[in-house]
Amino acid sequence: MKSKKDLSQHYTQSTPNWCPGCGNYGIWVALKNALQELKLPAHKVVLVGDIGCSGKLAYWTDYNGFAGLHGRSIPIAEGVKMANSDLTVIVIGGDGGLLGEGLQHFLHACRRNVNIAVILHNNQVYGLTTGQTSPTSDPGYQSSTTPEGSYETPLNPSLLALTAQATFVSAGFAGNTTHLSQIIKSAILHPGFALVDVYQPCVTYNYINTYEYYSKRVYDITTTPYKPDNRFRAMKKSMEIEGGKKFPIGILFQDIDKPSLQSNIQNRSTPLVKQSIQNISVKSLFEQD
């Protein structure tokens, strides 16, 4: 463990401007703790932010940060990781970016098993654009864009990831940073695509899914006999949230045997950025028929 002084350097001079009490603070703390405990040097970590409140986190640590486009943080992160497999690459995004604008990237990254960790700041609302309905908003959620309440059934991120063949699927709660930090650590260490679906209260726009709401409903699955080694059981477990009564947190599923995209690629090449590009000969390409 590094000293407390060392830890403080990761609280960057550029200060977050989230609302007081925002769930993002809990995720921010949990992520920094996880990185600190893993003793990863700041220059070897890249946080790829989506656009929205959550994605700004990429600017607010002393690790490398790249804030991309709304919905596109996953492919950017995949590109970073494929180019330099020595880097630890973490996606920071919300339910709007990752499940709305960029849902296709989310699903394909799952089946691609690219070795990145995706932290889904799931607050069930579009915060930065002032509270519109999101892909995970509860039915009946009223907002400026759905004044009569949302008619749509919310997406279930963990279930989606499981059906798309993700090899690490987990959930955490922004109000339990100690637990969340451990889950994020496991996600970072997982040799493949890892999802951490974080229940994150939005104190400004979401008056239903509050700290109190989740505190009453989340439970740590390690306190039950559940084992995260079976995809089908994991799907059933992930569906517990659909009644809005129980929210299991912890690792729902993990498969470390399926080769990651990275391991497949590394069978034939060193990290791309470490290869020399000087004096490459292409004559043989011209000569081939």
Next chain:
Amino acid sequence: MKLKNEFVIAIAGKAGQGVLSMGDFIQHIVQNLGLYSFVWVDYPSLIKGGHNVVFIRISDNPIYTPVEYINYLIALDAESVEIHWDEIVNQGVLIYDSDVVKKAISQKTTKDQVFFGVGVPFNSISRAINKSTRYANTVAIATLHYVLGWELGVYAKVLDKKFKKKSQQIIDDNILAMKQGYEYAQDNYDNIFVHRLSNGNAKPYYSINGSQALAFGAIKAGVKFTAAYPMTPATPIFDHLASNADKYGIIAKQAEDEISAICMTVGASYAGARALTMSSGGGFSLMVEAVGLAGITETPLVVVNAMRGGPSTGLPTKTEQSDLRFVLHASQGEFPRVVLAPGDSVELYQLIQEAFNLAELYQLPVMLLTDKYLATSQMIFPKDTDLDAISIDRGILINSQKELGSGEKYARYMFTKDGVSPRALPGAKGIAFHSGSDEHNEYGEICEDSQNRVKMMNKRMQKEKSLLSLVPKPNLYGNSNADITLISWGSTKWAAIEAVEILAEHNIIANVIHFNYIYPFNIPKTQPLLNKIKRAVVVENNATGQFAGLLKQYFNFEPEHSLLKYDGHPFYPAEIAKIIRNQMF
């Protein structure tokens, strides 16, 4: 039609009949005979059954462009005869499969034309050898040999080389089909020879298409990562990178869509790999937001847009140059960019390398325009071309905190005179930095301050001015003191140059100014060239004169004529010459 000691062979048939591989065979034979070749294709957007044509233009002079006539047509089906009947010129020969074209065509004479028909039962001869039509195309090529008076020796060697890896039986059957086809034609059509071209003295060349030239150039430039989503006619570039990925340590990733492809490319480039994505206009439409991302994050980015007929799905397998304005303005906001448009195989090979250098030196998006015509045409690439002419320049890279002063915090977007900030890659020891699509300060932190905004905009836009030192003037071909100047850009280069030769036969002195660095223009170097022009014609494959408009905007230059073509086909030299003669004299 005067033949100028050169001719065109066309092979036409249904998709799936092996038209393209026949073209490949004939090209190899032609090259082995010491002749120059230019091969282009015309095909519809479907997999089997549609009409396919491959054209092989042959000459003992270097040729780089298609023409609109056919001397020798090999028709594999009856439809091909009907479609191309009128394109066959005087003294031309139609070689057809008498098994499928039932009505014999021995000779056709019109007022001023005569051409001959040579019917050979391609399928029957093949069936007699192997109970299938597998060797029908060999019979057809053998018939062509008879008609052209070519010896069979070269063809036999090419067959041997092509099928060496398969089996001796296949080679033997092919040789038998070849001999029998030749003999059948000989026995049934004496006195048919109309064109005997002796073996040539072509300087050694590779025959490669534009997609290969781009892929080979990208590999030479050190491309390590490429991602794309399939779209005609850009995909073959990706295919050539993918098939050589193992050998050159490249990751070629087919993405779930073009948005992902370009975002992966931006990510890989940010991480420090030379990275490339490519698509046609439709896919590029999806990519545009990320072009701006590269712009504001100052991430080097190389994108190839292989244009086809638009808008929307448009003409998927036909050519057009209609995305010029689109790539020039793609993405919201203002940021520096470079647009290149190579005109032939050597330019494609070299300019893609320059694209990577410019992208890294100035940390901005570079868009390279090609089109279906260049991407699929097999062009001469002289063997004496210096493959190592372009050296790699990655710009200033900071590799570790040690390279900075002690205690100095790395400023990713440091204000500099030329607008270029020293670049660190994630992973540089002791340096962690921020980049983002939000407007930012020198350290990459979000910053909405007005003064900083103006300074940062000016810094970025300065790069577009700074890079002008590397932008050459356009190339002049022909007499510098011509009466007519054809202005071409990208793929219209050689049609214009050859049109000048035709005009010379009509005592019109013309020249060509060809632009392959499209944007930004090097105005001080270019203006004098434009000032010397007496009468100008802009030649471009679009309906609205997109390049001509740029000349007006940037040079206040107005050509006398805008020669526009948007029927899906490239320009032919003769049609350019004809329009100039008819409309300007």
